[in-house]
Amino acid sequence: MSKILVVDDDQAILKVLKMRLEVAGHEAVGAVTVEEALKLCAAEAFDMAILDYKLNGENGVELMEKVLKIYPEMPVIILTAFGTVQTAVDAMRRGAYSYLTKPFDDDELILQVNNCLEKGKLTQEVKNLRRIVNKKFNFDNIIGKNGAMKKVLAQVSQAATIDSTVCIEGESGTGKELIAKTLHVVSLRQKGPFVAINCGAIPESLFESELFGYERGAFTGAAKAKKGYFPLANGGTLFLDEISEMPLAMQTKILRVLQENEFYPLGGTKKVKLDLRIIVASNKDLTKEVTKGNFREDLFYRVHVIPIKLPPLRARKESIPMFVEHFVKDFNSVMNKNIKGISNEGMKKLLSHSWPGNVRELKNVIEYSMAMSTEAFISEDLLLPVQKYEEKDLNLKTSNLKSLKVAKQDFEKDYLVKLLKLTHGNVSQASKLAGKYRADFYNLMNKYGLTPGDFR
16 A cells, blocks of 8 residues: 655645545545645655645645655655646656646546556665665675776666666676676566576587477477477576577577567477567677677677676786685685685785686686695695796607697696596586586596596
8 A cells, every 4th residue: 555645735625635545545644734744754654745736825846845855766746726837847847756737537646646656666666676786796796896897887787677688798707697697686587587508508409499499299309398498588587698609590590589579499380479588698799700700790789788898807906805705705614614815925926817717717716725725824825826847857858849739638638637636526516616617528528538437
């Protein structure tokens, strides 16, 4: 039930207004003077107000301005017996939602009141969403308040309250999926599902069936129907990560679906209607990909509605101490340790590093150093360790140097072996440390004939 303040110096009109509002299901509280109205506002909370333009020689618009100092977001309707355009313009220019001319029609009154209440409700929802966004960005998951990140947070705050497509661009490891999840959590679709897809991890031949699903018998091996990612995200948010890796043929189909908000599953004859928000991300510059012919221009304009660019960690190094503090706290809980932080020399080392892998790389470095540390403070040598060899120890000669390709393969295999040994064959943990998707890590293992069981 909405609570409405009604102010009119005519007791008969005041009584009629209160009665009509109460019949419509609202609670109406009346006042006949400016002083009485201000006392009520100071003592009670109202959802909206209906104020007469003339109040015993005083001005209802001036009363409105005083009321709005108490409730800045409260919508107000001004009643006037004059009906002049200038009166209405003046009232709305100074903050009124709308006006009604006496005598007014009952239906018009209730329609205006309901519209006014809906406007107030939406304003409050936007305010609440922005408050939630700020809270989300101040909690441990998202860290860093320098100029570049403040701009990002402002964009996220604005984008969270609308349903337009968002395109998040940034290098690998900058936190694109975290921004996408935050946009979902604080949006009007927060109660719906959040479905994330890595477009670079889906084989080209499976793209259509994975995204749109299929009916039983649609192809050999389709023993039963399966829902795709698009219908699974209905009512919520679909996050298309690394959209630049989507094959061109699939881009054409995606564009059509986004334009029409409907599609046929493979082998299906019944259209599936879509009601979801699309968020895309790319670690490549999509405008350059369009120029190269790798990304459709029409799809670019469809998904690049609200662009949000995440700065790399090297551009906001002042955030590193905050990230470190958070990761130490987080891994203390996971590893059941009580490490207090890192040494001063260690912090200098972190601040001087270029961080090509961004926040993900920093997290992996802290996780490794905490796993290896036995002291209260992490020492410098455990952070970004680099093995130094003297040429006499390596005993290399120019004649037997490996080719760059072979050297890269040897390094890659040796790196995988060390990770698997460190994690005792736990592929999820190893891929996490490597900053790779689990499926990609399995592909690398298969490339070098490695199996997790050999390290357990």
